[in-house]
Amino acid sequence: MAEGITEPAGEADLSRAVRAGLAVGLATAAYGISFGALAVSSGLDVWQASFLSLVMFSGGSQFALIGILAAGGSGAGPAAVASAALLGTRNGLYGMRTSPIVGPGRWKRMAAAWVTIDESAAVALAQSSPRARRAGFWVTGMAVFIGWNLTTLVGALIGDALGDTSAYGLDAAAAAAFVGLIWPRLKRIQAGAVAVAAAVVATALTPVLMPGLPVLVAALVAVVVGALNWLGTPEKDEPARTSSSGVAG
Amino acid sequence: MTLWQIIILASIACLLIKFAGYLVPPTLLHKPGPARIADLLTVALLAALIAVQTLGSGDAIVVDARVPAVLVAVVLFAIRVPFVLVVIAAALVAAGIRAL
Numbered sequence: 001m002a003e004g005i006t007e008p009a010g011e012a013d014l015s016r017a018v019r020a021g022l023a024v025g026l027a028t029a030a031y032g033i034s035f036g037a038l039a040v041s042s043g044l045d046v047w048q049a050s051f052l053s054l055v056m057f058s059g060g061s062q063f064a065l066i067g068i069l070a071a072g073g074s075g076a077g078p079a080a081v082a083s084a085a086l087l088g089t090r091n092g093l094y095g096m097r098t099s100p101i102v103g104p105g106r107w108k109r110m111a112a113a114w115v116t117i118d119e120s121a122a123v124a125l126a127q128s129s130p131r132a133r134r135a136g137f138w139v140t141g142m143a144v145f146i147g148w149n150l151t152t153l154v155g156a157l158i159g160d161a162l163g164d165t166s167a168y169g170l171d172a173a174a175a176a177a178f179v180g181l182i183w184p185r186l187k188r189i190q191a192g193a194v195a196v197a198a199a200v201v202a203t204a205l206t207p208v209l210m211p212g213l214p215v216l217v218a219a220l221v222a223v224v225v226g227a228l229n230w231l232g233t234p235e236k237d238e239p240a241r242t243s244s245s246g247v248a249g
Numbered sequence: 250m251t252l253w254q255i256i257i258l259a260s261i262a263c264l265l266i267k268f269a270g271y272l273v274p275p276t277l278l279h280k281p282g283p284a285r286i287a288d289l290l291t292v293a294l295l296a297a298l299i300a301v302q303t304l305g306s307g308d309a310i311v312v313d314a315r316v317p318a319v320l321v322a323v324v325l326f327a328i329r330v331p332f333v334l335v336v337i338a339a340a341l342v343a344a345g346i347r348a349l
Contacts, residue, residue: 023333027333051256058263065256074251078250084259085266088266102271121291122291172315173337173339176322197293203304206304208308210308215294215301222292227286
């Protein structure tokens with residue numbers, strides 16, 4: 001591993017991907033404590049909080065679900081389910097991008113789909129070589145899965161004792177982590193413009209639509225800009241997009 | 250619906266959506282149009298999530314300690330501070346402001 005300056009470029013790529021994955025896993029795990037605590041304070045028991053982190057395993061959907069249940073109780077069930085699913089559709093979109101990275105094999109692909117979330121997709125797609133992308137995907141997915149589930153359990157168990165998790169700045173930490181994930185993608189004007197427009201749309205719609213929907217409507221910005229290729233490079237310049245998608249630093 | 254029914258239904262829905270993403274033929278993304286849209290979708294969703302997590306509180310827009318914390322994070326990422334340190338710094342800024 002530690003070969004210093006004689007280290008081949010491929011190994012450097014690989015260790016960078018692994019380090020990024022572990023760092024993201026650590027940061028997300030810290031946030032899992034707040035999910036566990038919030039879930040319990042929303043009326044879920046420890047088993048229910050843990051079930052969500054094990055099976056749903058998608059932070060945005062999980063927070064949306066318990067947020068709506070906390071406000072509306074079981075009567076808000078349909079809205080809570082719809083919000084969680086709508087917020088989870090982006091994982092399906094990530095899956096389209098990470099599917100070629102994972103490669104063939106039914107069980108491997110099922111496991112990969114299970115851990116396909118914002119973090120694993122972002123770390124994987126930010127790497128510059130196929131090997132580093134694969135390593136980044138699995139390390140991040142597994143690190144976040146293990147960390148998120150352990151800290152959900154811990155958070156649920158000690159939630160009452162911990163009190164208000166926002167006092168520890170965990171909500172801000174989660175937003176900052178997403179800033180770090182999007183950062184390498186913003187070098188192109190087109191991506192930067194889409195990011196700003198999507199953020200504005202999501203913010204403007206937050207008071208109007210039910211939780212979960214503003215983020216999905218904001219995604220339409222990408223569909224429109226991407227389909228028309230506004231602010232983009234000419235079509236013939238991008239024949240090999242899946243192997244060099246421009247997200248690498 | 251009972252609480253358990255809500256939790257199981259929502260969890261299975263989210264899991265099926267993940268599986269569906271892996272059933273779409275990857276060749277769809279070999280065309281420049283769909284590939285570009287998929288790329289930009291990730292950017293748009295992450296940006297929208299940042300906005301909602303920084304400013305949203307249920308269905309209200311709230312400007313609080315999260316805003317300076319995220320701005321600090323942006324500056325630190327711009328000067329290439331490592332990921333974990335930035336995330337910790339953002340948490341400390343928010344916690345510090347709230348402790349005042």
